[in-house]
Amino acid sequence: MPSSGPRAVLLLLPLLLLRAVLAVPLERGTPQQESPATESPVSGPALLSSQDTGLYYHRYLQEVINVLETDGHFREKLQAANAEDIKSGKLSRELDFVSHHVRTKLDELKRQEVSRLRMLLKAKMDAEQEPNVQLDHLSLLKQFEHLDPQNQHTFEARDLELLIQTATRDLAQYDAAHHEEFKRYEMLKEHERRRYLESLGEEQRKEAERKLEEQQRRHREHPKVNVPGSQAQLKEVWEELDGLDPNRFNPKTFFILHDINSDGVLDEQELEALFTKELEKVYDPKNEEDDMREMEEERLRMREHVMKNVDTNQDRLVTLEEFLASTQRKEFGDTGEGWETVEMHPAYTEEELRRFEEELAAREAELNAKAQRLSQETEALGRSQGRLEAQKRELQQAVLQMEQRKQQQQSQNGPAPGPEGQLKFSQDTDDAPVPAPAGDQKDVDPSEKKVPDQPPELPRLDTQHL
Numbered sequence: 068m069p070s071s072g073p074r075a076v077l078l079l080l081p082l083l084l085l086r087a088v089l090a091v092p093l094e095r096g097t098p099q100q101e102s103p104a105t106e107s108p109v110s111g112p113a114l115l116s117s118q119d120t121g122l123y124y125h126r127y128l129q130e131v132i133n134v135l136e137t138d139g140h141f142r143e144k145l146q147a148a149n150a151e152d153i154k155s156g157k158l159s160r161e162l163d164f165v166s167h168h169v170r171t172k173l174d175e176l177k178r179q180e181v182s183r184l185r186m187l188l189k190a191k192m193d194a195e196q197e198p199n200v201q202l203d204h205l206s207l208l209k210q211f212e213h214l215d216p217q218n219q220h221t222f223e224a225r226d227l228e229l230l231i232q233t234a235t236r237d238l239a240q241y242d243a244a245h246h247e248e249f250k251r252y253e254m255l256k257e258h259e260r261r262r263y264l265e266s267l268g269e270e271q272r273k274e275a276e277r278k279l280e281e282q283q284r285r286h287r288e289h290p291k292v293n294v295p296g297s298q299a300q301l302k303e304v305w306e307e308l309d310g311l312d313p314n315r316f317n318p319k320t321f322f323i324l325h326d327i328n329s330d331g332v333l334d335e336q337e338l339e340a341l342f343t344k345e346l347e348k349v350y351d352p353k354n355e356e357d358d359m360r361e362m363e364e365e366r367l368r369m370r371e372h373v374m375k376n377v378d379t380n381q382d383r384l385v386t387l388e389e390f391l392a393s394t395q396r397k398e399f400g401d402t403g404e405g406w407e408t409v410e411m412h413p414a415y416t417e418e419e420l421r422r423f424e425e426e427l428a429a430r431e432a433e434l435n436a437k438a439q440r441l442s443q444e445t446e447a448l449g450r451s452q453g454r455l456e457a458q459k460r461e462l463q464q465a466v467l468q469m470e471q472r473k474q475q476q477q478s479q480n481g482p483a484p485g486p487e488g489q490l491k492f493s494q495d496t497d498d499a500p501v502p503a504p505a506g507d508q509k510d511v512d513p514s515e516k517k518v519p520d521q522p523p524e525l526p527r528l529d530t531q532h533l
Contacts, residue, residue: 255427
């Protein structure tokens with residue numbers, strides 16, 4: 068295999084799927100300089116934010132890889148590394164030699180991620196218990212395996228090693244988790260259908276069942292679906308999507324045409340794009356009988372089928388050599404009656420549906436009990452609020468009565484003092500002499516007190532001679 072570019076080396080990890088994380092062109096062999104005018108329209112940063120692995124730490128993983136690739140030393144070591152170096156942790160130790168600027172950025176990314184996880188934990192704990200309970204963040208952070216919880220402030224080699232290992236494992240389980248989620252979706256859909264039919268009268272139920280059977284019949288009436296990766300399927304893409312002569316089908320040319328970013332491999336997104344024509348035969352978003360959730364499950368099943376039969380080294384990438392080898396097998400031209408779609412393979416058994424319905428019933432009973440407790444607490448709070456309002460009104464009435472009695476007493480005891488404590492007098496006393504202030508009076512000798520002059524005495528009249 069030719070030497071790979073730095074991102075391609077990480078892709079050699081079968082389950083890491085950094086291609087799915089980054090969705091940027093990979094360099095195979097000697098890097099070629101490409102002018103902006105000839106750059107692939109689906110490469111570069113435009114796709115960087117459009118792809119999502121589904122991991123809850125997707126953004127953190129993406130940003131760490133972006134920062135690391137800005138360091139020239141790390142890029143060189145990454146280019147020279149192989150899958151074993153990455154899995155063994157040897158590459159992680161090269162983190163000690165990256166620039167201080169890069170380490171500072173990585174430290175900040177980790178602190179942001181720890182802060183985000185703490186917020187998630189607090190929200191979860193608040194929803195499950197009393198809000199003021201003290202949390203042991205260190206113990207709780209240990210459940211997150213994509214970083215070192217013992218050191219919450221700096222990004223070290225151990226953090227990079229844990230990030231790679233955890234992403235490898237989680238991405239390996241991603242498809243299985245998707246299938247399990249789809250199974251639960253189908254069981255819930257069937258459970259609701261049965262409950263709906265049980266709620267109807269006999270005539271209405273027969274009509275609903277007839278309508279459902281008609282929808283299922285229309286859904287099954289579709290053109291033959293070719294087996295993904297077969298000669299018939301690839302030739303159909305060659306003719307109808309590529310607009311080329313089916314009689315001149317060339318596997319190598321087909322591979323180059325659909326290696327959209329010219330990185331030398333077909334990744335999962337490029338493979339799934341080949342199945343669009345087959346999926347359109349079965350699913351139409353305009354038809355009520357066609358479930359788009361089932362279409363995505365169908366797409367995943369088709370991709371898994373091709374990977375199982377073509378991806379011989381199981382690195383989740385199809386090289387040109389693997390693709391050409393698959394076209395030489397007998398199965399490539401012999402596809403039998405075509406591809407069996409989702410409805411031909413029930414996602415669950417009756418026993419699984421029974422257990423699922425029991426789980427739903429238990430959860431519904433738990434929610435009803437919780438709703439009843441909340442209702443009782445709400446009523447109790449309402450009663451408490453009513454009592455508090457009554458007490459408030461009583462206190463307000465008591466304060467008002469006290470103010471009224473105080474005013475009555477003041478009016479009976481004389482003039483009330485003014486705002487600054489001075490006395491106020493009525494109009495009747497305005498002309499009365501105002502006593503001198505006590506400080507202005509002086510001691511006076513009684514002998515020195517002046518007696519007001521007596522008026523002159525009038526002469527007496529002699530009344531006897533009258």
